Amino acid sequence: MKSNATRVGPVYFQPLEQELGPVAQYLSGHLLNAGSGSRDVSSYLMANAVTKITNYDLASPGPGDVIGALESMPFAEGSFDSVLCNAVLEHVADAEKSIRELARVVKPRGHVVVAVPFLQPFHACPADFRRYTADGLAALGVRAGLEVVCVLPVHSITQTLGWILWEYAQEKGGRLRRSAAWLIAYLATRLWNRTDQTVLKNANTFQAIFRRPPELSPTVWLARAVPWCCDKLPTMLIPDELRLLHYLAEERYTGEGVIVDAGCFLGGSTLALADGLRRNLQRRERLEQKLIHSYDRFEVENYTLGKFFSRSEKAGETFRPLFDRNIAPYATLIEVHAGDVCSWPWQGGPIEILFIDIAKHWTVCDWVTLQFFPWLIPGKSLIIQQDYLYDNWTAWLHITMEFYSDYFEYVCDTGVNSAVFRNTKRIPEDVLREYTVASLSKAEKIELMDRAAARFTDGRADMLRSAKQHFLEMPEES
Ligand SMILES: C[S@@+](CC[C@H](N)C(=O)[O-])C[C@H]1O[C@@H](n2cnc3c(N)ncnc32)[C@H](O)[C@@H]1O
Structure with a gap:
């Protein structure tokens, strides 16, 4: 030679x-x-x-x-x-x-x-x-x-x-x-x-x-075990959502932006993301930093009494100490933003994974859209809209994602609850609205909800149609 x-x-x-x-x-x-x-x-x-x-x-x-x-x-x-x-x-x-x-x-x-x-x-x-x-x-x-x-x-x-x-x-x-x-x-x-x-x-x-990271196939994460750290944690997420979040943080996250965990409740999403992130950083020999931004009011709500909290608790009481205890082994990875998410303007730079389980009303949805969407990384960032396929409400999520559909592609979902979208193009400043849902006329919202439902041909279409019905019956909308 x-x-x-x-x-x-x-x-x-x-x-x-x-x-x-x-x-x-x-x-x-x-x-x-x-x-x-x-x-x-x-x-x-x-x-x-x-x-x-x-x-x-x-x-x-x-x-x-x-x-x-x-x-x-x-x-x-x-x-x-x-x-x-x-x-x-x-x-x-x-x-x-x-x-x-x-x-x-x-x-x-x-x-x-x-x-x-x-x-x-x-x-x-x-x-x-x-x-x-x-x-x-x-x-x-x-x-x-x-x-x-x-x-x-x-x-x-x-x-x-x-x-x-x-x-x-x-x-x-x-x-x-x-x-x-x-x-x-x-x-x-x-x-x-x-x-x-x-x-x-x-x-x-x-x-x-x-x-080059593996392609995000619609089902690759289904074969994974539910992260062990979530085993004993009370959570509103279904096992497939924990699998999905764990997979995204471990296999898809590259470090170009941070992870937003909006609506973390007792820490189910937080732990799935944090354990995946820890494995990801270890594999890439990166130091641990507070790369996950978790948002919640950490206040007990009536509907959670008897299920997640004992009946002796009172609505409005804080459960922050419980959250802190749950996430303690991963605290080095998590920045906590406690209180109303609408009091936290985003200042954390580019976002790679945006998990939204906090948009329980369109006013919050509009705030989250305005604050976080400009920081998505085109071609890379993933949004997980946790309530997209939730029973029969949260139609404002369908309106929002449909309104900005030129800038996203649908990636996959967990059957019920979470749907994943990839940001494909930067949303121009003159397109992103300060109040997306609130600024639209009733006719425009109906058109967007119909368009969102028409993307599915199975039971998901029924979910979106019944969410539309529920939305139109809300006192503020009728
Ligand atoms: C220093 S040599 C290295 C060659 C080889 N990789 C090696 O290590 O022996 C740099 C090579 O890059 C090529 N090159 C420079 N600019 C290029 C470009 N824009 N596209 C493709 N090749 C380029 C040059 O023609 C040259 O062969």
Whole structure:
């Protein structure tokens, strides 16, 4: 096998095969080598789990290689089992567009390995636009909808300093300076060129392993066990809703926004989300932070007496201590917003998962819409409207989701109760109303409720139609 060791002037770099050693386990099946260049690593990769390689480059030298820019690739969505993009993103004109393309062409659950320099001198190929810290590279992948498996350092301090010294001497000129730089860089990088795995912030290059999250299939979460932490917790949610929330936090959440848990009652939704989130963070080696924002009045209501609270309790009394006790093992993940949700303007930035079990009247629904919807992340954020398929009321949820239906797609539901919507496009400022439901005429509301019901052909259509009936009979509406 031809050695893929590289020399830049006097600076020695180990063979690319050696650099790929720590990430080889993530490269398998049909691999796209995006920005493949002239170093041929196919025999090395095929000796591992890779079965086929497509080389792609702006100016590829190999026969059969596909020519084109990373920013717009001629491959269908999900064409590859894994993607390698080594030492390329610093050279592309648009790195955000390029990584979105890498995320698009890999299959769900497939890995994308991206290496880019952090401490390297200018080197055009054909241009040189940027550098990334480990955090910057991770955030780039997350913005493209990828999960970060880990970020590893590559190269040694002698390669970093030797290369900078050499390029400096080249640019500055002077025979003596250049000779001295050449000798120092040559000797140092010949002697010390092994990647220093202990340098995690100031490495020469970072190699990120990303994973495209699995598709959100309408049923994948049904096969999961009900989260054990919810076993003994009194909750109004059905087991499938606990499964769903646990799955979303564990498998879908990427960290680009936070999780809103609006209407947490005794902590059923909170625990399902928190346990899923904890597993998600552990897998991605992330520190725990208060990423879940839980809202409730924490006040006992009449209809809960005898079921969730003893009959000796009184309506209006607080159950916050009970909630705190229930969520105690997960408190590091939860920010509690106690009191009327309408007294809490949202200030927490982008929202990835928005669980709404608090919109028990259209005035609250309108507040929640106004506060939270502008912070949804298009293409990613999921809304769980817990009362969407609830018995025969909450038609304001149908009106709201139908009014903004150009900006959402229906994902799945739990048969009764919760329905999940994905935000597909940002809702323009002039479209989002301050009072969505309250601002609509009766005729408009009826049209929206009819449209929402017409999306179903089974018992769910009946639920929505009876919710419409109930809504029209409400004293404020009649
Ligand atoms: C430093 S080389 C790395 C080659 C190879 N990945 C390796 O590690 O040996 C950078 C490669 O990126 C390619 N490249 C630069 N900009 C590109 C773009 N916008 N789209 C596709 N390839 C690009 C260059 O043609 C070059 O082959």
